[in-house]
Amino acid sequence: MTTVGTEAIAGFFDDDLAPLVRRMADRPRGEGGGSDEDSREMRAMVWQGLAGLGALDTAEPVRLAELLGSALYQGPLLDTLTARELAWDVDLGQAPVALAVAAEPWSVTNETISARRTFVGFAAEVDHFVVGGVDSAGPRLALVRAGQPSITLRRYEETSRGEAYEVEFADATVAAWAGSATAWAAALAHARVRQAAYLVGLAQAALDHAVAYAKTRRQFGQPIGKFQGLAFRLSELSMHIDATRMLVHDRDAAEHAAAGLAAASDLARTVTTRTMQIHGAAGMLADNDAQLYYRRAAVESVRLGTPSQLRRETYVAQE
Amino acid sequence: MMPAFTPEQDGFREELCKLLCEDDVRGEIARSRRMPYGQESGLLDVHRRLGKLGRLAINWPERYGGADATIVEKAIVTEEMIRHGVPENVHSLGIDIVGMAIHLFGTQEQRERYLPGLARGEITANVLFSEPGVGSDLASLTTRAEPDGDGWRLSGRKIYNMKAQHSEFALCAARTSTGPVNFFGITLFLVPLQSMGVVIEPVWNLSEERFDLVTLDGIRVGPEDVLGEVDDGWQVLGKVLPLERTGLDHSAKAERTLAALRAHAPPGCEQRLVELETRVRAARLLAWRCVANLHDGRPDEVHSATAKWYTSETAKEVSVAAVELLGPQALLDARDPEAIADGVFDAALREAPGLTLAQGSSEIMLFFVATSKLGLPS
Numbered sequence: 025m026t027t028v029g030t031e032a033i034a035g036f037f038d039d040d041l042a043p044l045v046r047r048m049a050d051r052p053r054g055e056g057g058g059s060d061e062d063s064r065e066m067r068a069m070v071w072q073g074l075a076g077l078g079a080l081d082t083a084e085p086v087r088l089a090e091l092l093g094s095a096l097y098q099g100p101l102l103d104t105l106t107a108r109e110l111a112w113d114v115d116l117g118q119a120p121v122a123l124a125v126a127a128e129p130w131s132v133t134n135e136t137i138s139a140r141r142t143f144v145g146f147a148a149e150v151d152h153f154v155v156g157g158v159d160s161a162g163p164r165l166a167l168v169r170a171g172q173p174s175i176t177l178r179r180y181e182e183t184s185r186g187e188a189y190e191v192e193f194a195d196a197t198v199a200a201w202a203g204s205a206t207a208w209a210a211a212l213a214h215a216r217v218r219q220a221a222y223l224v225g226l227a228q229a230a231l232d233h234a235v236a237y238a239k240t241r242r243q244f245g246q247p248i249g250k251f252q253g254l255a256f257r258l259s260e261l262s263m264h265i266d267a268t269r270m271l272v273h274d275r276d277a278a279e280h281a282a283a284g285l286a287a288a289s290d291l292a293r294t295v296t297t298r299t300m301q302i303h304g305a306a307g308m309l310a311d312n313d314a315q316l317y318y319r320r321a322a323v324e325s326v327r328l329g330t331p332s333q334l335r336r337e338t339y340v341a342q343e
Numbered sequence: 344m345m346p347a348f349t350p351e352q353d354g355f356r357e358e359l360c361k362l363l364c365e366d367d368v369r370g371e372i373a374r375s376r377r378m379p380y381g382q383e384s385g386l387l388d389v390h391r392r393l394g395k396l397g398r399l400a401i402n403w404p405e406r407y408g409g410a411d412a413t414i415v416e417k418a419i420v421t422e423e424m425i426r427h428g429v430p431e432n433v434h435s436l437g438i439d440i441v442g443m444a445i446h447l448f449g450t451q452e453q454r455e456r457y458l459p460g461l462a463r464g465e466i467t468a469n470v471l472f473s474e475p476g477v478g479s480d481l482a483s484l485t486t487r488a489e490p491d492g493d494g495w496r497l498s499g500r501k502i503y504n505m506k507a508q509h510s511e512f513a514l515c516a517a518r519t520s521t522g523p524v525n526f527f528g529i530t531l532f533l534v535p536l537q538s539m540g541v542v543i544e545p546v547w548n549l550s551e552e553r554f555d556l557v558t559l560d561g562i563r564v565g566p567e568d569v570l571g572e573v574d575d576g577w578q579v580l581g582k583v584l585p586l587e588r589t590g591l592d593h594s595a596k597a598e599r600t601l602a603a604l605r606a607h608a609p610p611g612c613e614q615r616l617v618e619l620e621t622r623v624r625a626a627r628l629l630a631w632r633c634v635a636n637l638h639d640g641r642p643d644e645v646h647s648a649t650a651k652w653y654t655s656e657t658a659k660e661v662s663v664a665a666v667e668l669l670g671p672q673a674l675l676d677a678r679d680p681e682a683i684a685d686g687v688f689d690a691a692l693r694e695a696p697g698l699t700l701a702q703g704s705s706e707i708m709l710f711f712v713a714t715s716k717l718g719l720p721s
């Protein structure tokens with residue numbers, strides 16, 4: 025696989041595909057709409073497309089992550105990139121992987137693991153899980169092939185209506201063991217930088233959506249964007265996004281990964297909440313992307329730790 | 344300022360809490376929050392029960408189903424219903440807005456016709472103001488009332504209203520005449536909803552309660568359906584909306600979410616929790632100041648705008664903070680078997696954006712305070 029930049033992938037999310045990608049993991053509620061089957065097919069197709077464009081071996085993973093956020097991409101790509109950073113004895117090929125790592129106890133034999141992991145993304149459509157846990161030997165990671173009868177999945181009913189699962193591994197067979205605690209720490213730092221970049225992309229897309237609306241929605245005989253109360257708020261958000269983007273693309277980003285992710289997390293919730301406000305009641309409608317950004321930001325902003333956990337971790341590490 | 348509650352008022356609150364904590368009431372509330380997607384409750388047994396006791400519209404005269412109590416008792420009812428999780432839109436639309444408007448500005452006949460049913464929790468009403476192109480600038484509304492004999496025929500589209508599907512009738516703003524000043528020429532009508540000439544369609548949104556698109560297709564209304572004066576509906580709107588804007592509903596919502604947050608927050612959140620608690624306490628004080636103003640017969644629009652802005656922004660902040668502090672756990676829907684606190688956080692998060700928009704958006708409140716309180720040029 026050749027190593028490519030992100031332009032081709034940016035081109036992939038063109039005007040026709042982008043609206044479908046944004047909703048490819050949004051299960052409609054009372055309002056009808058496409059089936060789960062359609063969404064899953066769509067995600068499989070997008071996976072093929074991205075893998076074909078070299079996304080799994082990109083030289084610019086942070087740019088890629090930002091691009092995925094701005095497209096509101098939903099799928100196992102970010103988890104897969106993290107899994108691929110760890111050294112495994114098996115070849116992952118182009119298979120999608122989900123992370124099921126927690127600093128929680130598990131029971132382990134030489135060949136099997138038993139653990140319950142929460143909020144695992146896209147568990148129903150990956151080929152492998154990276155399961156992490158802690159036992160007397162310390163923290164370890166296991167690669168577990170999906171589809172074993174010893175693995176049960178339950179999809180959550182949650183705000184984003186996306187693909188988050190509780191996964192129960194009951195003596196699931198381990199395909200490979202990986203890395204040390206330090207290898208995981210390094211991979212996690214990179215994962216956090218990419219997650220932060222994803223959130224920056226998401227925030228930018230939400231802001232673009234709000235700006236476009238502020239230019240067209242008229243009240244009191246003028247576009248609402250002409251009211252300085254709104255215009256200044258939009259510029260402020262734009263500047264915050266700019267600042268956070270500098271953090272995530274900085275050479276030292278991985279060193280400050282936890283603090284950077286906490287900042288991006290706050291940014292994403294703030295921008296999407298304001299995007300809702302700018303839209304008025306129209307932003308709440310099921311077919312309006314404003315509420316989609318808002319719900320996705322809630323989920324994505326706490327995927328790899330809450331801001332207070334991340335900040336505490338940063339502070340303790342600095343001591 | 345917090346009114347000094349009398350021992351009777353304290354006793355009343357206690358008695359109310361007891362009722363709201365009864366198993367069957369709690370069960371009904373929990374079920375109403377766990378209905379299949381796309382369905383929502385209208386008036387519940389708890390509304391009818393409180394209605395029968397004269398509690399729902401407790402500040403209305405007895406002959407209209409109330410108990411001749413003051414606005415303070417009414418506020419206690421509102422506050423406790425929300426603190427206990429009773430879905431309140433159906434109540435606030437029917438009693439606090441439409442019922443209140445009829446109570447204050449209706450004819451004798453209109454009061455007798457509508458108030459007892461509302462007060463007993465047997466019927467409800469909704470509000471048809473907003474239109475696809477008309478939100479904050481309500482005075483530019485375009486729904487037309489064309490003369491027809493001694494009455495009118497209404498035509499236009501009303502959106503973003505709620506509970507039309509459960510309502511007997513609506514308070515509808517329509518244009519009876521046009522002129523250079525768009526505040527003039529608006530008339531308020533009491534319109535039967537479940538009838539020919541009215542089409543109600545669901546408009547799905549992110550919250551638990553749908554919006555309705557109500558198309559008025561030539562429905563006829565008579566002079567007996569006009570609330571207030573013809574062409575002078577703006578006057579009524581200007582008086583009713585601020586009355587309803589005490590912020591008490593939002594401060595009670597914030598209290599409810601915060602109580603659950605306290606119960607579930609992991610260690611490390613203490614300072615943020617205290618910050619939120621202080622905000623919520625201030626929100627409640629601002630709301631009760633408005634109630635006290637009304638009680639003294641001195642409504643104050645700056646106080647109302649301040650309370651609306653502060654309480655709704657606070658309720659929104661608490662909802663978003665729950666995600667920040669609790670992480671993914673906070674996102675579980677009431678329908679998920681592992682949801683914590685009955686899914687209150689997810690529901691609050693999806694409701695939050697609407698709080699700072701409905702009943703006068705935050706920006707409109709800020710504008711009002713800038714020009715009216717601070718005297719800045721507009």
Ligand SMILES: Cc1cc2nc3c(=O)[nH]c(=O)nc-3n(C[C@H](O)[C@H](O)[C@H](O)COP(=O)(O)OP(=O)(O)OC[C@H]3O[C@@H](n4cnc5c(N)ncnc54)[C@H](O)[C@@H]3O)c2cc1C
Nearest residue numbers: 251301304305470472473478479503504505697701704706
């Ligand atoms: C939960 C909910 C329930 C509702 N229930 C009802 C109901 O029962 N009946 C009904 O008729 N309507 C209802 N509405 C509609 C509500 O009245 C409108 O949302 C409100 O009037 C704002 O209008 P809009 O949403 O069209 O926003 P817009 O007026 O289009 O405003 C868009 C954004 O611009 C801002 N803005 C507007 N003007 C200015 C200005 N001059 N300066 C600065 N900023 C400005 C607004 O604050 C907002 O942030 C409901 C809305 C919600 C969210």
